[in-house]
Amino acid sequence: MLKIENLHARVEGKEILKGLSLTVNAGEVHAIMGPNGAGKSTLGNVLCGREGYEVTRGTVSYNGMDLLTMAPEARAATGVFLAFQYPVEIPGVNNTYFLRAALNAQRKTRGEQELDSMQFLKLVREKLKVMQISDELLHRAVNEGFSGGEKKRNEIFQMAVLEPKLAILDETDSGLDIDALKQVAQGVNTLRSPDRAFLMITHYQRLLDYVVPDFVHVLADGRIVESGDKSLALKLEEHGYAGLAGRQPAGAVA
Amino acid sequence: MSQPASLPLVESLLDAPLPPSGLAWLDVARQENLEAFATSGLPDTRVEAWKYTALRALGQRRFATRDMAAPAVAVDAASLVLPGVDGPRLVFVNGVFRADLSQLGNMPAGLSLQPLSQALAGDAEPLRFSLSRHYREPGDAFARINAARAQDGVVLRVADHAEIGEPVQLVFVAAAAGLDLAWHARNVIELGQGAGLNLVEHHLASGEPTQLATLVSDIELREGARLQYTVLQNASASTHLIRRTALRLQAQAQATLHVLELGGALVRHDLQAELVGDGAQLHTRGVFMPHGRQHIDTQLAIRHQALNTTSESTWRGVANDRARGVFRGAIVVAPGADGSDASLSNKNLLLSPGAEIDTKPELEIYADEVKAAHGATVGQLDERSLFYLRSRGIPLAEARALLTAAFCRAVLADLPNEALRDHLSTLLVNQLPDT
Numbered sequence: 268m269l270k271i272e273n274l275h276a277r278v279e280g281k282e283i284l285k286g287l288s289l290t291v292n293a294g295e296v297h298a299i300m301g302p303n304g305a306g307k308s309t310l311g312n313v314l315c316g317r318e319g320y321e322v323t324r325g326t327v328s329y330n331g332m333d334l335l336t337m338a339p340e341a342r343a344a345t346g347v348f349l350a351f352q353y354p355v356e357i358p359g360v361n362n363t364y365f366l367r368a369a370l371n372a373q374r375k376t377r378g379e380q381e382l383d384s385m386q387f388l389k390l391v392r393e394k395l396k397v398m399q400i401s402d403e404l405l406h407r408a409v410n411e412g413f414s415g416g417e418k419k420r421n422e423i424f425q426m427a428v429l430e431p432k433l434a435i436l437d438e439t440d441s442g443l444d445i446d447a448l449k450q451v452a453q454g455v456n457t458l459r460s461p462d463r464a465f466l467m468i469t470h471y472q473r474l475l476d477y478v479v480p481d482f483v484h485v486l487a488d489g490r491i492v493e494s495g496d497k498s499l500a501l502k503l504e505e506h507g508y509a510g511l512a513g514r515q516p517a518g519a520v521a
Numbered sequence: 522m523s524q525p526a527s528l529p530l531v532e533s534l535l536d537a538p539l540p541p542s543g544l545a546w547l548d549v550a551r552q553e554n555l556e557a558f559a560t561s562g563l564p565d566t567r568v569e570a571w572k573y574t575a576l577r578a579l580g581q582r583r584f585a586t587r588d589m590a591a592p593a594v595a596v597d598a599a600s601l602v603l604p605g606v607d608g609p610r611l612v613f614v615n616g617v618f619r620a621d622l623s624q625l626g627n628m629p630a631g632l633s634l635q636p637l638s639q640a641l642a643g644d645a646e647p648l649r650f651s652l653s654r655h656y657r658e659p660g661d662a663f664a665r666i667n668a669a670r671a672q673d674g675v676v677l678r679v680a681d682h683a684e685i686g687e688p689v690q691l692v693f694v695a696a697a698a699g700l701d702l703a704w705h706a707r708n709v710i711e712l713g714q715g716a717g718l719n720l721v722e723h724h725l726a727s728g729e730p731t732q733l734a735t736l737v738s739d740i741e742l743r744e745g746a747r748l749q750y751t752v753l754q755n756a757s758a759s760t761h762l763i764r765r766t767a768l769r770l771q772a773q774a775q776a777t778l779h780v781l782e783l784g785g786a787l788v789r790h791d792l793q794a795e796l797v798g799d800g801a802q803l804h805t806r807g808v809f810m811p812h813g814r815q816h817i818d819t820q821l822a823i824r825h826q827a828l829n830t831t832s833e834s835t836w837r838g839v840a841n842d843r844a845r846g847v848f849r850g851a852i853v854v855a856p857g858a859d860g861s862d863a864s865l866s867n868k869n870l871l872l873s874p875g876a877e878i879d880t881k882p883e884l885e886i887y888a889d890e891v892k893a894a895h896g897a898t899v900g901q902l903d904e905r906s907l908f909y910l911r912s913r914g915i916p917l918a919e920a921r922a923l924l925t926a927a928f929c930r931a932v933l934a935d936l937p938n939e940a941l942r943d944h945l946s947t948l949l950v951n952q953l954p955d956t
Contacts, residue, residue: 360924
């Protein structure tokens with residue numbers, strides 16, 4: 268589904284990703300772990316097309332398409348979703364209105380029928396059951412005045428409604444108390460399916476206690492330096508990230 | 522400080538003789554204001570209040586003083602209707618009162634509403650103070666010509682403690698005529714002690730008239746009066762609309778204004794408020810959205826003159842194409858107005874490189890224990906918000922429109938009339954560039 272090869276990217280002239288390679292197949296859950304400043308969030312932002320992230324080398328192929336040449340909205344329409352580390356507050360734009368506009372814009376791009384407000388409401392009700400989010404949040408402006416936990420749950424709720432093929436979760440677990448963490452994890456687990464892949468970017472292994480990954484990768488100094496199964500996360504928990512940056516990239520060409 | 526009276530505009534406005542009113546004091550006041558206008562002409566940009574609004578081009582034009590057809594010109598009555606506004610209505614077409622389009626039956630108890638032309642024919646004495654006024658500032662040219670030439674307008678009174686539930690609608694229609702026309706309307710509005718009024722002022726066009734219109738409104742709120750005042754300015758693209766609204770709030774009076782400036786070629790609004798009684802409260806919200814070659818200038822001047830008075834103002838500007846927006850927000854907290862609270866915010870968006878907005882907040886404080894805050898910004902849409910929307914699949918143009926509409930709608934958030942609020946919100950969105 269996703270094939271990243273030798274990806275180099277700069278932010279404000281500074282090279283952050285230095286030859287990252289990674290392959291993700293449909294149905295898989297990958298965890299990307301690593302110390303602060305390793306390039307974890309940069310990877311998520313590059314994959315979603317954020318301005319200011321300059322790719323200098325390498326390729327990203329998504330279902331056979333060159334992802335890097337596509338506009339952010341086009342990537343979303345083909346099924347790429349980023350759960351933001353810091354979801355943006357947008358005063359004056361109603362949460363439900365925003366979500367329906369997003370879903371219909373994606374459907375339109377894909378040549379699917381747009382949902383009318385009744386159909387959309389029905390979908391929202393179904394998804395609300397999955398994600399424990401209060402009805403009241405839907406009537407407020409996007410993320411405005413939401414607590415940290417509410418913002419993160421709102422990201423997962425959006426993911427549930429938009430049903431992406433490739434979901435990238437950028438430190439969705441950070442700043443959550445244990446109850447919120449469980450809810451986020453439950454939301455992710457409910458959405459796991461054979462045709463959907465997850466890329467979970469996280470600093471801690473805490474989330475991985477609840478969402479068990481198929482693969483764990485260690486990102487350090489802009490490259491994947493080690494890959495393994497879920498036991499790698501436990502090792503990291505025990506030994507920390509110290510010394511990882513010096514290792515050779517694991518599977519430099521995947 | 523002024524341009525010579527030989528300008529075509531000034532000549533044309535002086536052209537016809539003043540019709541006698543039958544009231545000696547009024548004829549004198551009109552004549553004196555006309556002479557003051559003739560002497561001073563138009564202000565140029567060296568006059569501070571007109572610094573960003575040049576009248577050179579307007580000064581070269583001529584407008585006829587009278588439209589003989591105005592009493593009969595056809596206007597689509599449906600265009601006068603606003604959602605959520607179904608109370609008494611007073612309609613003027615090209616400055617002339619139109620009983621056939623107005624709605625004056627079933628007048629609520631405590632409300633007196635009539636055209637100025639009729640009020641002057643009856644007991645005119647209560648109007649004497651307001652209509653005898655002389656305008657002395659160098660920038661007052663249009664108030665002078667209005668005082669001299671306005672033959673009609675609104676006289677509205679709410680009795681002490683009367684609560685007028687139904688919104689009262691004042692409609693000014695500019696209708697296409699055979700000639701370029703100048704018209705003037707004068708409004709005198711008074712809310713008695715503890716009275717409550719919901720007022721809607723609506724400017725619209727019928728056809729594509731080319732006009733110069735001036736409007737002067739004096740609004741007095743006596744002790745404890747409450748006014749909810751919504752202005753929808755949707756004039757034609759070639760109308761030059763110059764308004765002055767002067768509010769005076771006595772003790773504990775409260776006024777809340779929502780102003781939408783959408784239409785017009787050259788639009789100028791002087792919004793002046795004096796908080797003369799202790800505890801008076803003023804809230805003003807407005808949005809101006811010039812596009813094409815429009816020029817929209819709002820001059821807000823608030824004067825705190827009494828103890829513990831409050832003013833809070835939130836204004837937004839959005840300029841597109843080669844349009845220009847001007848906003849000046851001047852707040853004075855006069856000596857003795859201790860404990861006052863004044864805040865003003867004006868945020869602006871430029872949607873195209875050729876657009877311009879000049880904003881100038883001014884704050885002068887001469888009292889003690891005053892809380893004051895003011896700020897103004899001119900910028901573009903927030904990149905982080907744009908990316909957030911796009912990352913969810915919303916195309917760039919649509920994301921821009923969504924954010925711009927949200928930016929403007931903030932000024933409508935506390936408008937209690939929901940149907941009217943929705944309608945105004947739709948008008949704002951429609952004014953945005955196509956996506």
